[in-house]
Amino acid sequence: EVQLAESGGGSVQTGGSLTLSCAASGFAFREYAMWWVRKVPGKDREWVAGIKMGGSPWYADFAERRFIVTRDDAKNTLYLQMNALRPEDTGTYYCAKEVAPVFRGQYSWPSEGQGTQVTVSS
Numbered sequence: 728e729v730q731l732a733e734s735g736g737g738s739v740q741t742g743g744s745l746t747l748s749c750a751a752s753g754f755a756f757r758e759y760a761m762w763w764v765r766k767v768p769g770k771d772r773e774w775v776a777g778i779k780m781g782g783s784p785w786y787a788d789f790a791e792r793r794f795i796v797t798r799d800d801a802k803n804t805l806y807l808q809m810n811a812l813r814p815e816d817t818g819t820y821y822c823a824k825e826v827a828p829v830f831r832g833q834y835s836w837p838s839e840g841q842g843t844q845v846t847v848s849s
Contacts, residue, residue: 731751744810751804775794777834784796793809817845
């Protein structure tokens, strides 16, 4: 059974930083690209960043130069370091796996994780 457990969310002020973690189990983590996806109030679900098998990352425009996605395949863990946080980053952050162990640029949804809440106050 695929399990994803996000953690690391919290409340910070504008300009602050948080590092999210996602502990994965139940599948061959190293064989899958992984994603961070968020739900923010008043908006549709949107992807934030992703990282391929081997470590090549990609970012949504709003995350570029502020967020860093990494993975530790030995620990089956995905990370998202978020810097220069803004109130509009407030939301629930989820990790998600690629739909298959071949990169297709599509994440599996709904995520198997519960998400972690990020709140940024002005």
